[in-house]
Amino acid sequence: MTGAADARLHGVGGPVPLPSSPVGLTLHVGSAAVPVRVRPLGPGPAGGDPVVRLTPARPLPLRIGDRAVLRDPGAGRIVAGVTVLDxxxxxxxxxxxxxxxxDELAGAGAVPDADAELARRGTVLADDLVRWGVPAGEVAALAARVPGAAGRLLHPATAASSAAALAAAVAAHDAEDPLDPGLPLAAARRAAGLPDVALVEAVLSAVGGSGLVLRDGRVRAAADTGPPAALRDAAARVRADLDGAPFAAPGAARLAELGLGPRELAVLDRAGELLRVAPEVVLGPDAPERAVAALDGLDGAFTVSAAREVLGSSRRVVVPLLELLARRGLTVRMPDGTHRLR
Structure with missing residues (x-):
């Protein structure tokens, strides 16, 4: 159903007289006769038949190319013929x-054209094209050769401009916040000016050389090298601290000295540079494997105290480490509170 439509007026026995008022006319289409508001948009090609926006008093099932009549009920005369363009x-x-x-509708005709509709709109639901009168076979053929997702079709030029806008947005975001590279899908959709998040992946697939990839639910620069160099250097210093005592996690003072706060630790954890076993407890990435190897020397079930002793660590580190090992299926916590290796 249509709440508004753009149409071309045609003269009846002479030139088209533009309505002197936007109201007071009736649109006759099929068996319906509905009061309509008429807003002139501009002349047609070469100053020809004018294009208007029709807003009927109630929605009507209009299609591209539908013919109708504008009538002035007060004067009892037909004002103009109507061809629906959009x-x-x-x-x-x-x-x-x-x-x-x-101007945009200057070349629009009375015959529905899938390519022309997509070119004018940039993106459109395939079902809408059929509902507006485009033959279903023509819509299916168009869908086979243009990008699309979630029932929407995307014009190649629109895909290219969306990809360019998205690349600029990702670059700006990464420059402002290098610890959180890339844009979540919802933000990427807005940056690209797309109506559906599913189209983001379609754009990246269709536009070669965009320099972007979709990874872990975020649109990122394909050349993303991970955490900033200064952050990787700090992680390397933590790993060096852990070389001789792999479970002696650095304290808050050492982390602060290295400039590693919660956000930095989260980034390094995601990148595999360090393993965060608790919000402010980090170990080397291979800590689980080294812990299992050390705990394998204990006989059967063991307590936190026994684990702390064999690992050469503190309760602050060992408790969350054992919880992590259990989540990974490497250990089991027994009913009596002890632990054992699987």
Whole structure:
């Protein structure tokens, strides 16, 4: 159903007289006769038949190419013939939008054309094209050769401009916040000006050389090398501290000295540079394997105290480490509170 439509007026026995008022006319289409508001958008090609926006008093099932009549019930005469060009027009929000819209529709005809509709809209639901009168076979053929997702089709030029906007947004974000590279899908959709998050992946697949990849639910620079160099250097210093005592996690003072706060530790954990076993407890990435090898020397079930002794660590480290080992299926906590290796 259509709440507004853009249409071309045709003269009846002479030139088209533009309505002197936007109200007071009736749109006759099929068996329906509905009061309609008429807004002139601009002249047609070479100053020809004018293009108007029709807003009927109630929604109507209009399609591209539908013919109708505008009638003045007060004067008892037909004002103009009508050809529907677009049964789902965009809103006119900015100064000059009406005239630009008339220019956009200058080449629109009465025969529905899938390629022309997609080119004008940039993206459109395939089902909408069929509902507006485009033959289903023509829509299916178009869908086979243009990008799309979630039932939407995307014009190649729109995909290219969306990819460029997305690349610029990712670059700006990464420059501002290098600890959190890439954009979540929802933010990527907004940056690309797309109506559905599913189209983000379609854009990246369709546009070669965008320099972007979709990974872990985020759109990232394909050349992403991981954490900043200064952060990787800090992680290397932590690992060096742990070389001789792999379970002697650095304390808060050492982490602060290295500039490693919660965000930095989370980034290094995700990158595999360190293993965060608790919010402010970090070990080397191979800590689970080394812990299992050390605990294998204990006879059967063992307590936290026994584990602490064999690992040469503190309760602050050993308790969350044992919890992590259990989550990974490497140990089991017994009913009596002891632990054993699987």
């Amino acid at each position: 049964p789902a027009p965009p809103p006119l929000r900015r100064r000059g939008a009406a005239r630009r819209r008339a």
